[in-house]
Structure formats: structure tokens, C-alpha cells
Ligand SMILES: *[C@@H]1O[C@H](CO)[C@@H](O)[C@H](O)[C@H]1NC(C)=O
């Protein structure tokens with residue numbers, strides 16, 4: 072007896088110390104919280120994230136759920152193209168449960184409920200869509216730690232701003248939740264249900280030492296857990312249950328169950344994010360006292376799973392006794408979004424089936440993170456600057472890249488560009504740089520870098536290297552001269568010394584090494600050879616130069632003569648920008664080149680085939696000698712665009728390359744002509760396709776969505792991919808061109824001004840087209856990217872409706888498409904704005920998605936409009952819905968069976984905030 076109680080004491084103390092141990096390893100973060108505290112109801116210690124999350128701000132939650140401290144505040148993150156990450160320390164290869172929860176609270180005036188993406192490392196975890204103020208949305212993932220830390224990141228908001236309420240990390244023990252696939256898959260928890268629960272409260276810590284959340288089967292959110300068979304009864308026991316099998320469900324959960332007293336137990340539930348492959352567990356324990364001749368035997372009837380469905384469950388036998396856990400599970404079973412399952416008593420059984428708990432998780436394929444070596448190097452370089460702590464969270468490339476790196480689209484992604492110009496980087500460039508084989512550009516100029524150049528001989532893709540204005544020392548290694556892709560090397564204002572490798576002095580490479588007192592050119596022999604070549608080249612250049620000078624002078628004389636005649640202004644500014652272009656150097660990264668007027672005359676057959684009218688003049692079709700088809704845009708009003716400006720614009724244009732922007736091939740400035748030569752787009756303008764009745768093929772909805780997405784990507788690139796960013800200022804359907812494959816490209820951005828140019832954002836003339844012009848810009852001349860967003864909103868409305876932006880027949884003189892669409896959409900009537908040719912061929916839900924974002928784009932105030940990135944996501948969403956590939960995630964997380972009506976509510980809620988409408992009746996007659 073004594074030894075038995077001693078044994079008990081030992082067991083008990085083991086258990087308690089083990090429980091305490093679990094507890095101490097928990098990480099419970101109260102996002103947005105302002106202090107650390109212990110939750111009296113659970114005894115869990117919560118920590119505020121204020122010490123380690125610098126991004127975003129703490130926001131008071133209106134109307135929090137109950138009085139849980141964790142939900143009184145949330146952390147809102149800025150709406151931008153970045154990701155915001157919490158890094159959690161883990162023990163490599165240990166299994167964990169990570170849980171993020173979200174409670175938004177009431178909407179403030181003008182808000183919309185947020186929708187954004189949640190990532191675990193590079194793997195998409197969930198789309199968080201908030202539909203109810205007081206509901207706590209819970210996302211859980213079970214994973215085996217791939218390294219010593221894991222990142223939980225928020226990004227890519229489609230509405231509202233990303234936010235989080237709590238983040239919890241719970242280590243698991245031993246082989247809990249081990250799967251055969253854990254090297255490649257995470258387990259996303261879709262359901263964990265406690266059957267026969269005494270109340271609606273979930274069971275969690277301290278009842279579950281691992282703090283899993285076991286939902287009560289009494290909570291029946293719509294479509295969540297329904298379809299109970301008649302005769303289902305709830306049973307319970309106070310006896311202890313042996314649960315030490317594998318997953319250690321809490322005793323409290325196992326002490327309750329449901330029984331199908333008439334022989335059947337059946338349920339239906341929705342599985343978020345399914346169809347998919349699942350890991351499924353059933354938890355059984357016999358908690359009724361069966362009579363001597365009684366048996367409980369049953370089979371899984373539905374879903375039919377070969378190898379399993381014929382197996383007869385006899386809990387007490389399977390578990391070797393009553394009050395003991397029996398835990399059959401399915402390692403990999405394919406399940407639908409709606410799971411109907413049922414157990415049926417076998418004929419020779421006296422009792423009906425019994426079920427204590429159920430757990431289902433989806434296998435989520437782990438997405439690759441950035442190449443580890445690349446990642447290590449950029450982290451090492453980044454850590455040399457105290458300026459970029461915030462821009463160094465999470466993975467460098469996925470889901471969105473850090474602002475200062477560019478990434479390839481490979482799997483795993485590789486880093487192609489590091490841009491840390493003037494970012495206060497101190498110390499030596501890490502030697503590991505040599506591992507970044509995919510690197511094409513390295514910008515580290517204007518920092519405080521010291522030491523020698525690291526080995527870069529492996530970097531065969533390296534094109535551009537900026538190391539100027541640092542304190543680098545040592546020799547220039549000879550391999551620099553033979554890096555196969557090197558086009559430009561800037562090392563001026565450093566303290567390099569020794570001989571310059573011969574290859575660097577070739578004409579192919581732009582090489583600036585000024586102000587390195589210790590550097591000198593190579594020895595005589597090389598020098599002579601180089602000299603001979605250089606002289607040869609120079610002589611040729613000189614001849615060319617003289618020739619062009621003569622030509623230029625002639626031209627200049629004519630032009631200035633002309634100007635003097637016209638304006639009484641003498642002389643004109645020197646053409647400083649042109650050398651920059653004509654040097655054919657890499658600075659203009661592009662390929663735009665000078666094309667002589669005579670050549671253009673020949674190509675266009677003396678400007679005979681006019682194909683359109685651009686903003687400043689006519690556009691002609693042409694075909695170059697090499698067969699390339701071109702569109703030649705002439706500008707008939709050169710006086711309003713001086714030479715200097717023209718050259719600047721060409722310089723700007725030729726630096727911009729994007730799949731969704733019409734590429735500039737060349738330019739010409741001769742006599743009074745300013746001409747830009749673009750690639751010819753075979754399928755004309757979007758305007759013709761929508762509004763020109765003679766076009767035979769009407770665009771279907773998917774084609775329109777694809778065009779919208781392409782054009783949006785082009786604009787997004789102008790806004791965010793160019794430095795300085797560019798505002799198009801004249802977005803309209805006639806500036807969206809379609810190539811031979813019907814892919815859209817944005818044109819006419821050449822005359823967009825650099826956003827930087829007017830730093831005050833005040834410009835003298837409102838440029839733009841009636842019907843597309845941002846009323847806010849028109850009213851106060853404040854030019855931002857959001858003006859383009861407004862115009863793009865109008866384009867979206869045209870795509871939906873097939874109507875023109877202004878039309879007296881359609882809307883009367885006082886109205887335009889925005890007023891018209893807004894008033895109908897506000898009534899929830901999207902059918903009436905749809906192009907008649909679309910009605911009944913499309914999913915209304917998909918139209919709604921676009922209508923919704925279009926309405927946000929044409930919001931009165933720029934600040935309330937989305938960024939192009941969000942617009943793109945919405946369009947992609949709409950395509951998915953239309954194609955039917957949209958999974959039913961939204962359905963389930965909304966907890967509503969009528970997503971469309973909830974959308975309408977969402978939409979109406981933001982339409983309710985009305986601001987004085989400037990665009991009404993005071994449309995400018997611009998141009
Ligand atoms: C347990 O079951 C009994 C009936 O068997 C019932 O009266 C009691 O309320 C149940 N207790 C709980 C906590 O569900």
C-alpha cells in the first residue's frame with residue numbers, strides 16, 4: 072500500500088511538473104496589447120507585442136467579445152505592398168500548434184471589414200475574411216518546425232487593413248500529430264469537435280494541456296454541424312478516461328459523447344478550404360456501462376473509405392477496456408467541402424454507435440522559401456544597417472518581397488537585385504555574396520562600407536554594380552574584367568588601389584573609378600594594345616560625332632530660328648539628356664534608339680496609314696525594314712513640350728519595361744517633329760472592342776477580366792515598380808491596347824510626368840479625359856496615384872456595363888457612368904448595370920466582386936480608394952469565381968449560406984458614407 076501511494080505521488084508530481092513545463096513553453100502574444108498579464112480564467116501568461124512588433128498600431132476594439140483582455144485591443148497594419156511578420160522561435164523538428172485569432176469589433180464610420188492573407192513562412196495559410204464584428208476567427212496550423220524559427224505573416228489586403236488579435240504557439244509532445252508527409256505538408260486544422268459537450272464553451276487549457284481548442288457540438292453555426300439522426304443522445308461520465316495513446320485528447324472531452332440509440336449517428340459539416348487531402352482522427356471511449364450480454368459494434372458507413380469502411384469498431388475491445396481511448400485515424404483521405412459522415416450499428420450489436428470527438432486537418436503543401444544561401448546573405452547585409460530593421464522581416468521574397476530586393480520567379484525564389492543605396496550600411500560586404508549566383512544588380516553605393524571586395528567570381532549574371540561613395544579598400548581582382556554579364560561598375564570615391572584589370576577598360580563596360588587615388592591603369596604592354604584599340608574606336612566615334620554635330624547644328628539653327636520667330640525667345644536649352652540616351656549605354660536599360668525621320672517616312676509609307684489619335688497628335692502604322700510592325704506617334708505641338716522635356720520623357724520611357732506596358736522602340740526629333748515609335752498592337756484599343764458596334768466579337772467576361780488584370784498590372788508597375796513612381800494621368804479605355812494575343816498593355820504613359828517632378832504635387836493644368844478625371848484632382852490639383860485608380864475604376868465600370876463614361880443618351884447631361892452605376896449598385900442591383908451581352912452568361916458573384924472594387928476606386932477621396940495591388944487581387948478573385956476555381960473558403964468563414972447577400976451588406980455599408988459629390992455637374996472640359 073505504501074509503495075503504491077509513493078508511486079502515485081511520483082506519477083502526480085511527474086504530471087504536474089510536466090504540465091507546468093508545457094505551460095512555460097507556451098507563447099501567447101496579445102497583438103496590440105499594451106501590457107503583460109496573466110489571464111485569470113486560464114492562468115496563461117500573455118505578453119504584449121509592443122516590444123517586438125514595430126509595424127502597425129494598437130487599436131481599441133469596439134464592443135469586444137466578453138471581457139477577455141486579449142480581445143480589447145488589436146494590431147492594425149498599414150495597407151501597403153509589404154508583409155508584416157511575427158517571428159516565433161521554435162526547436163527544429165519539434166511539432167507545434169500555431170494559432171492566430173482575429174476579432175475586429177464594430178466598424179467605424181467609413182471602414183469596411185478587412186480581408187487579407189495569412190502566411191506561415193512562405194506557405195499560404197488562410198485568407199482571413201471578416202464578416203461579423205463580434206466573432207473571433209481562429210486559424211490553426213500544426214507543423215513540424217523546419218528550422219529554429221517560423222514566421223507568421225500578414226499581407227495583401229483586398230479590403231481594409233490586415234490585423235491580428237492574438238498569436239499563440241503551443242509545443243506538442245512526442246509523436247503527436249506525426250504524419251508520413253510532414254516534410255512536405257503542414258496540417259491546417261479544419262475541425263476539432265467535442266461531441267456531447269455539456270455547454271457551448273470550448274474546451275482548452277488547462278483542461279487540454281496542449282491548449283487545443285475543442286469546439287462544442289452545441290454550437291451550430293449555419294451549415295457547420297447539422298443533420299443529427301433521430302435517436303441521438305448525449306451522454307457523460309465523471310470517471311477518468313485513459314487517454315495516453317497518441318494525440319492525448321483531454322479527459323474532459325472524452326468524458327462526453329453522443330450515441331445513436333436507434334442505430335445511426337450522422338452529421339454533416341463544412342470543412343474550410345476543402346476539397347483536399349486530410350488527416351482525420353476519430354476519438355472513441357466506451358463511457359456507458361454495458362450489460363453482460365450487450366455489445367457496441369458499428370461501422371463507418373459514409374464516407375466510404377476502402378480498407379476502413381468494412382472494419383467493425385468495437386470500442387471496448389479495440390481499446391482493451393472501457394474508459395480507455397481508441398483512436399483510429401486516416402492518414403490520407405480525400406474529402407469534399409461538405410463532409411457527411413455516418414456510423415451504423417452492425418446487426419449483431421445491441422447498442423448504437425458512439426462518438427466522443429473528431430479532428431480533421433487539411434494537408435497544405437509547404438511552399439519553398441527563398442534559396443537559403445541568398446536569404447542568409449541578404450540578412451547578413453541587412454543587419455549591417457540599423458535603418459532597415461522593419462524591412463527585414465520574414466522571408467526575403469515570399470509572399471511579397473522586401474522593398475530592397477528583387478526576386479526571380481523560380482522555385483525556390485532567388486534574389487536578383489539588392490538595392491541598398493544610401494541606407495547607412497556599415498562594415499564589410501559579407502564573403503558569402505559569392506553564393507548569390509542569380510544576382511544581376513548590386514546597389515550598395517553611398518554607404519559606409521569598408522574592407523576589400525568579396526569574391527564575386529561566381530556571379531556570372533551580375534550586370535550592374537554600384538559601390539561608389541564608400542570606404543572600400545584593396546585591389547580590384549582580375550576576374551572583374553571577365554565577368555560575362557557585367558555591363559556597369561561604379562566604384563568612384565573609394566580607396567581601392569593597385570592595377571585596374573584590363574577587361575574593365577573595354578568599351579563594353581561602363582566603368583567609373585574616379586577618385587580612387589591608389590588605382591592605376593595596367594602596364595605598358597596591355598596599355599599599348601588597349602590604346603591601339605581605343606584610338607581606333609575613338610577615331611570612328613569622332614567621325615560620327617562630328618557628322619552628327621554638323622547635322623545637329625543645322626537642325627538647332629533651324630529650330631531656334633523657328634522659336635525666335637514664334638515666341639521671341641532666343642536660343643534653346645542644350646540637349647543634355649540626349650547623350651545619356653544615345654550613348655547606348657546601360658543607364659537607359661532599355662533599347663529605345665534614335666530612328667531617322669527618313670527611315671520613318673519609308674516605314675510608314677510617308678505617314679499614309681493613320682490608325683488613331685494620341686493625346687498630342689496622330690498615330691500611324693508602319694513596318695520597319697526588318698519586318699517589325701510599329702505604331703508611330705507624332706506630336707504636332709512641340710512648342711508645349713520643349714526639347715528638354717521630350718528628351719527627359721524618352722529617357723524615362725526607355726527605362727520602363729513591363730509586360731503590360733506598350734514598349735517604346737525608338738524616337739525621332741527632327742525639324743518640328745517629335746515622334747515616338749512604339750510596338751504595334753494588332754488588336755487596337757479596348758475602347759473599340761467595348762463600344763464599337765462593328766467589332767464582331769464581343770469580349771466575354773473572362774476576356775474582360777483578363778484585360779482588366781493586365782492593365783491593372785501595368786498601372787501598378789508605373790506606381791510601384793518605377794523609381795520615381797509614375798502617375799499615368801490619362802487612364803482610359805482608348806489607352807489600353809490589345810496585342811495579337813489579346814493581352815492588354817497600357818499606352819501613352821510617356822507623357823505622364825514623373826511623380827517626383829512636381830514634389831509639391833501641384834501641377835498647372837489638369838490633364839486627363841472627361842469622364843475619367845478624378846474629381847479630387849480636378850478640384851484641388853493634388854496629383855497622386857489614386858487619380859489613376861479613379862480613372863481605372865471608370866474603366867472597370869465600362870467593362871461591366873459596356874457603356875461609355877459620359878453619354879447624354881444613357882445618363883442625361885447631369886450624370887456620368889459613376890453616378891449611374893453607384894445609384895444602382897447601392898440598391899443592390901448589379902444586373903441592371905451589366906452589359907446585356909453578359910447577362911446570363913456569367914456568375915453574378917464575379918460581377919459583384921468587380922463592381923465592389925470599382926466602386927471603391929471611384930470613391931470621392933483618394934485616401935479611401937484602394938491601391939492598384941488591391942484592385943489586381945479583386946480582379947483575380949473575380950476570375951477565380953467566374954472559372955469556378957474559387958474554393959469555398961469564403962462560404963465557410965463567413966458562416967453564412969448566402970455569401971452574395973453578405974457581400975451586398977458589405978458593399979452597402981461602405982456606400983452609406985457619402986461625401987459631397989464634386990464630379991456631379993461640374994465636369995471639366997479638359998482638352
Ligand atoms: C450528464 O448526464 C446526465 C444524464 O445521464 C444529465 O442529467 C447531466 O446533466 C449530464 N451532465 C452534463 C454535464 O452534461
Ligand SMILES: *[C@@H]1O[C@H](CO)[C@@H](O)[C@H](O)[C@H]1NC(C)=O
Nearest residue numbers: 252256348349403404405434
Ligand atoms: C493522398 O493521396 C492522394 C491520392 O492517393 C495523393 O495524390 C496525395 O498526394 C496524398 N496526399 C499527401 C499529403 O500525400
